[in-house]
Amino acid sequence: MTKLIHALAIAGLTGTALGAGAHTASASSHREAPAIAEDQYADNTDVYAFISPSNANNLVIVADYVPLLLPTSGPNFYKFSDNARYEVHIDNDGDAVPDIAYRWTFRSQRKNGATFLYNTGAVDSITSQNLNVTQTYRLEKVNEHTGQTTTIMDNIPVAPWNVGKRSFASYEQVALQAVTTRNGVTAFAGPRDEPFFVDLHVFDLLGVGGAHTTDGINVMSLVIEVPITDVASKGARPAAGDTGLKSVVGIFASASRPRVRFLRDERDRDHYGSFTQVSRLGWPLINEVIIPLQDKDKFNRSQPKNDVANFGAYILDPEVPKLLNLVLHANCAPTPAGGRTDIVGLLSPSGTKAADMLRIKINQGQTNTDSHFPNGRALTDDVTDTLLTVACNNGQKIGDGVDANDLPFTTTFPYLASPHSGNP
Amino acid sequence: MATRLLVVLASTPAALIGCHSTDDGLPTRPPTSVTMVSSAGFESPTDAVASPDGRTFYFAAWDLDKQPTLFQVSSDPGSAPRALAAGDPLEAPLGLVLSCDGNTLYVADMGGDVGALLVVPTAGGPAAALEATGMTRPGGLAMGPDCKSLFATGRLDDGTPALFQVPIGGGVARVVYQGAPLVSPTGLHIDSQSVAWVMDHLAQGAQGEGVLFSIPSDGSKATEVISSLRMGTPGGVSLTAGGGTAVMPTRDEDGKAQLTSVDIATRAVTQFPTPDLADPAGLRTARKAGVFVVVDAEAGRIYRAE
Numbered sequence: 268m269t270k271l272i273h274a275l276a277i278a279g280l281t282g283t284a285l286g287a288g289a290h291t292a293s294a295s296s297h298r299e300a301p302a303i304a305e306d307q308y309a310d311n312t313d314v315y316a317f318i319s320p321s322n323a324n325n326l327v328i329v330a331d332y333v334p335l336l337l338p339t340s341g342p343n344f345y346k347f348s349d350n351a352r353y354e355v356h357i358d359n360d361g362d363a364v365p366d367i368a369y370r371w372t373f374r375s376q377r378k379n380g381a382t383f384l385y386n387t388g389a390v391d392s393i394t395s396q397n398l399n400v401t402q403t404y405r406l407e408k409v410n411e412h413t414g415q416t417t418t419i420m421d422n423i424p425v426a427p428w429n430v431g432k433r434s435f436a437s438y439e440q441v442a443l444q445a446v447t448t449r450n451g452v453t454a455f456a457g458p459r460d461e462p463f464f465v466d467l468h469v470f471d472l473l474g475v476g477g478a479h480t481t482d483g484i485n486v487m488s489l490v491i492e493v494p495i496t497d498v499a500s501k502g503a504r505p506a507a508g509d510t511g512l513k514s515v516v517g518i519f520a521s522a523s524r525p526r527v528r529f530l531r532d533e534r535d536r537d538h539y540g541s542f543t544q545v546s547r548l549g550w551p552l553i554n555e556v557i558i559p560l561q562d563k564d565k566f567n568r569s570q571p572k573n574d575v576a577n578f579g580a581y582i583l584d585p586e587v588p589k590l591l592n593l594v595l596h597a598n599c600a601p602t603p604a605g606g607r608t609d610i611v612g613l614l615s616p617s618g619t620k621a622a623d624m625l626r627i628k629i630n631q632g633q634t635n636t637d638s639h640f641p642n643g644r645a646l647t648d649d650v651t652d653t654l655l656t657v658a659c660n661n662g663q664k665i666g667d668g669v670d671a672n673d674l675p676f677t678t679t680f681p682y683l684a685s686p687h688s689g690n691p
Numbered sequence: 692m693a694t695r696l697l698v699v700l701a702s703t704p705a706a707l708i709g710c711h712s713t714d715d716g717l718p719t720r721p722p723t724s725v726t727m728v729s730s731a732g733f734e735s736p737t738d739a740v741a742s743p744d745g746r747t748f749y750f751a752a753w754d755l756d757k758q759p760t761l762f763q764v765s766s767d768p769g770s771a772p773r774a775l776a777a778g779d780p781l782e783a784p785l786g787l788v789l790s791c792d793g794n795t796l797y798v799a800d801m802g803g804d805v806g807a808l809l810v811v812p813t814a815g816g817p818a819a820a821l822e823a824t825g826m827t828r829p830g831g832l833a834m835g836p837d838c839k840s841l842f843a844t845g846r847l848d849d850g851t852p853a854l855f856q857v858p859i860g861g862g863v864a865r866v867v868y869q870g871a872p873l874v875s876p877t878g879l880h881i882d883s884q885s886v887a888w889v890m891d892h893l894a895q896g897a898q899g900e901g902v903l904f905s906i907p908s909d910g911s912k913a914t915e916v917i918s919s920l921r922m923g924t925p926g927g928v929s930l931t932a933g934g935g936t937a938v939m940p941t942r943d944e945d946g947k948a949q950l951t952s953v954d955i956a957t958r959a960v961t962q963f964p965t966p967d968l969a970d971p972a973g974l975r976t977a978r979k980a981g982v983f984v985v986v987d988a989e990a991g992r993i994y995r996a997e
Contacts, residue, residue, distance in 0.1 A: 364945075412944055414899025414919040526924040529783065529828075533804045537850075539785070539830060539875065540924030541892045541901070570946065 296548045297334035297463075299555040300563030303546045308348035309522035310334055311546040312486060313463050314355075316518050316627045317638030317645050318495075320678050324504075325492050326629065327682065328369075329462075329646070330355050330520035333487040336458070338687040342383050344428035345458065346402050347373040347487055350538050352523040355491070356411065359500040361512030361619035363572040365519075367498055368409040370416070371456060371489055373425065376401045386427070386434050393424050393444040401427070406454055406491070420449035426457025429485075431690025439685045446680060452493050453680055459488040460674045460684035462646050463551070466667040473594045477668025483687050489520075490681040495629050507632035515617050517624030519549035519571055544568055549623040550614070550641070551650045557581050571622035575611075579621075582614070583607050587658040591665070599659035610657065613641050646676045646683065716743070716979035717932040721952040722996035725965050725985065729764045729772050729993045736986040738787045738878070738925055738973035739993055740796070741766065742813075745980030749775070749796055749813065750993055751784035752986075759784055761796065761811055761818070766982065766995050776811050776818045785925050786831045786878065789813070790859065791838035791978065797821070797859070799829035799843055806845065808832075808857065822861035826853075830925055831878040835885060842867070842887055844876035852876050854887055854906055868910040872902070877926040878973060882934045884908070888916070890926030890939065903928060903937060903953070917953050917960065921946075923972030923988055930955075931976075940971030940985055950974070950985075950996065968994065 297312045298304040312331045319325035332353060336345050347353065352372055356365035378399050379387060388397035402425040407416045426445035429438045446455050467480035496502050500513040526540035546567050548554065558566045558581055569577055583606025588599035615621035617628075627643030640648040652666030659665050674684035728748060732755065739750035746766055754760040754774065759781040762772035775796070782802020789796055798809040798818065805827040809818045823829070823843070831844040841857045843864070853869035854876065867887065875893040882888065885908035896902040896918020903916040920926070921942040928939045934955060941951045948968035952961045965971060970989035974996075976982065983996035 410899070414901065414921070416895065416899065527783070527785075527801075529801060531804045537828070539801060539828075539892075540877070541922060541926075572945075 296551065296553075296555050300546075300558075300567050301560070302564040303567055306524070306545060308333055308346075309351045309524060309545050311520050311522055311548045313551060314518060314520045314548055314625050314644070315462070315646055316625050316643040318627075318633050318635045318643070319492055320635040320682075321680070322492075323634045324495055326495050326498060326516075326627070327490070327492045327680075328355050328518060329681075329683065330489045331459075331462070331486045332489070332522060335461070335481075336485040336487070338429065338483070338485055338689040340428075341430065341689065342385060344385055344400075344430065344689075345485070345487060346375065346400075346425065346428075347371070347404070347456065348522075349373050349375050349402075350525065350528075352542050353489060353520070354409075354523070355489070355518060355520050357498050358517035358571075358619075358624060359498060359513060361515065361517070361617065363517065363574070363620035363622035363624060364570075365411045365517075366500070368411050369419075369491060369493075370407045370409050371404050372407075373402050373404045373456075376403070385430060389433070390427065390435055390441060391437070393427070393441050395441075398427055401425070404456055406449075406452070408497075419452050420447055420454060423447045423449075423454065423456070426455065428458055429686045429688045431688055433690060435688075438688065442685065451497065452491055454492075455488070455490040455681035457488065458485050458686040459681070460484075460672070460686050461486040462672055462676065462683055464649070464669045464672045465651050466669050469667065473590060475667045479669050479673060482673035485686040488681065488683055490683065492680055499629055505630045507630050509630050510617050512618055514630050515619060515626045515628050517549070517571070517619060517622065517626045519547055519624050521547040544570075547571075547623075549625045550654075551644070552654050553623045556587055557585055559586065571624050572620065574614075574622045575620075579611075582610055585610070585658055587655070588660065591655075591659055597659055597665060598661055598663075600661045607660075609660075613657070616641070647671070717930070717976050718981040718983060718997070719932045721931065721936055721938045721961070721963065722950060722983050723963060725950075725967065725994045725996045726768050727967065727992050728766055728768055728984075728995050729770050730991060732772050733760065733762060734991040736973075736988060736991060736993060737785045738927070738975075739984040739986045740787045740789050740975045741977035741980070741982055741984045742789065743791070743793045743978040743980070745977035745982030747793075747813075748984045748993060748995070749787060749789065750984075750986060751781075751787055751798065752991070759800075759802075761787075761798065763813065764993060766984070768995070772993075775813070775815060780807065780809060780818055780820060784809075786829065786843070786973075787975075788832040788834050788841065789978075791834060793978075795859075797832055797834075797841055799832045799845070801828050801830055805848075806830075808841070808843070808861075821857075823855070823857045823864045824862065825866070826855045826857065826864035829855075831876065831890070833879045833881040833887070835881055836883045842879060842881050844879055844889060852891075854879070854889060854910070866910070867908070868906045868913055872896075872904070872913055872915070877922070877924070878928055880928050880930050880937070882930055884934075886934075888928050888930060888937055889913070890920070890922055890928050892922060892924065892926060894918075901926075901941075903939065916955065917951075917958065920951065923970050925973050927972055927974035927985070929974055929976040929983060938974060938983065940965075940968075940974045942970070948987075965994075965996075968992070 525538035591597035736752035786799030899919030901920035
């Protein structure tokens with residue numbers, strides 16, 4: 268409730284009575300656009316950003332990819348793509364143009380190609396010889412203006428899939444060996460419990476009613492914890508109370524693919540050309556339910572700085588409240604003359620340029636308790652309820668009836684819950 | 692033409708004069724205008740070349756039935772293209788170059804299992820394979836100054852990126868250069884001294900990803916000329932007459948198309964914005980006319996630049 272009031276206050280809706288209302292919902296960004304639905308490994312599902320609960324001088328960013336993963340997904344368990352670039356972009360001066368990126372690139376290894384097994388025996392360590400299929404990554408920091416890259420860490424192991432109890436007597440003990448700190452940056456890459464909670468029955472003509480449809484599902488997570496001075500403009504953290512353009516950073520995640528892919532008859536596929544963005548996400552739900560089918564792929568290819576020009580009409584006059592009225596008689600407010608400038612306001616805090624970026628205050632004095640959507644996004648934030656209530660705009664709190672994740676989050680890095688086991 | 696050439700030479704540092712013989716007929720300066728020539732009947736063009744007199748362009752694209760196709764089109768604005776060859780054995784034509792007499796079109800095709808070099812008469816006729824033993828996955832093509840050998844970017848059988856030289860009649864591909872710093876070599880230009888100017892999509896240079904390298908004919912080294920080039924696919928590069936300036940289609944950091952020119956001697960960079968283009972790629976010059984041809988891979992258009 269507190270979070271919702273915070274959101275509404277920013278939207279200029281303080282004083283609104285919040286009561287129980289119709290249950291309705293949607294999903295975040297899982298399989299949200301036609302083209303990316305055909306490219307699961309590059310599908311960016313959610314982004315979270317919050318001040319570290321253990322060190323208020325650090326910012327934590329979580330970027331999730333590869334949606335809706337069944338734990339029993341062998342024999343080729345999920346991983347990251349070796350032929351994609353996974354990136355978290357950061358705008359630190361409010362112009363909706365990213366200044367810094369963190370880039371992950373992956374490489375798979377196989378110890379024994381003569382077996383179908385992911386692991387050839389019990390695994391008690393991330394370096395276990397029984398772990399047949401492995402993946403490592405390089406994490407780089409990119410100057411987005413010049414393209415210059417600096418390697419933060421390289422050849423870092425990805426946490427393995429939680430195959431089952433016969434393979435892992437203590438899965439999480441092994442997985443956490445993938446947590447690595449180099450050059451002041453702590454990183455984790457690997458499967459985690461899907462932290463987004465929602466009733467996906469929304470896509471059955473808004474037929475929601477509190478079904479925990481993402482319970483028991485996993486996702487592939489990239490998590491970094493970085494000093495705030497690493498991402499602040501000119502490396503200077505703004506003073507407490509500063510409300511200028513540089514007092515917030517805007518964050519979005521993306522995946523890019525080489526432009527050309529060749530499928531061979533006798534050889535492995537290969538790729539050619541420059542990388543081009545195929546998926547992106549800042550706020551939850553924007554491309555899912557604000558952008559219509561005709562422009563969803565375009566949204567994934569485009570840059571946030573052009574969001575107002577490209578998609579502003581959809582934000583000013585969103586479809587969601589009309590559907591809520593039509594199907595659920597939710598009595599949402601009609602779109603006012605001039606459109607939903609309140610939502611645009613949410614997308615442009617502190618005078619920043621409106622764009623689909625997850626913006627978070629980085630002033631001195633900001634702490635983890637301040638980091639709740641839309642000021643960043645905590646793992647526990649019920650963004651579905653928040654955004655539906657904002658979209659409906661009738662003073663009533665509405666939601667999907669799913670208010671929390673199936674597993675508790677942790678207070679230590681990487682903060683996400685351990686992935687569900689394929690054979691618990 | 693002669694006047695402009697003299698101007699360029701007069702402004703070229705003395706140290707450079709004599710390093711390259713003048714390439715008579717090539718454009719003497721980077722382009723300052725672009726004009727759309729053709730935009731219908733094809734999609735996703737990859738590369739284009741100009742006839743020696745600059746009056747005809749040849750380009751690779753997909754026709755409206757999704758067949759890989761080689762097209763011929765007048766370089767006059769509003770021209771309709773004509774298909775020279777379509778379908779098998781073409782699969783993924785990514786690089787083109789013309790013979791010096793303009794009668795034969797050579798094609799680097801990255802399709803199939805290992806890719807192929809193909810030959811097509813510009814007068815019309817089926818595409819035929821050109822043997823290039825030892826080279827796989829050719830992507831960029833250029834003609835040697837003696838008009839007797841092709842240069843191609845591609846890969847060794849083990850996947851190592853490389854620059855090759857192949858007789859125009861086919862045969863064993865000589866490895867001119869292989870391995871790092873090349874990562875994903877693409878379009879190239881061969882100057883009058885047989886120096887290769889090679890674009891690489893993914894190589895990391897001093898200023899960032901996307902590098903133009905120069906590689907001497909003995910393959911002794913690959914020298915970074917400029918980096919942080921946001922190039923199209925395939926990357927294209929041509930040098931003006933005398934080899935003084937390299938011209939490349941790129942995008943700026945906002946994604947806007949431009950033609951980037953680099954003074955080879957001073958490394959000074961100038962940009963010519965081309966806002967009508969979405970994703971400029973594969974840029975080539977005519978051999979005997981001050982004309983460049985540029986493809987817009989995303990918008991599906993062919994442009995004349997001069």
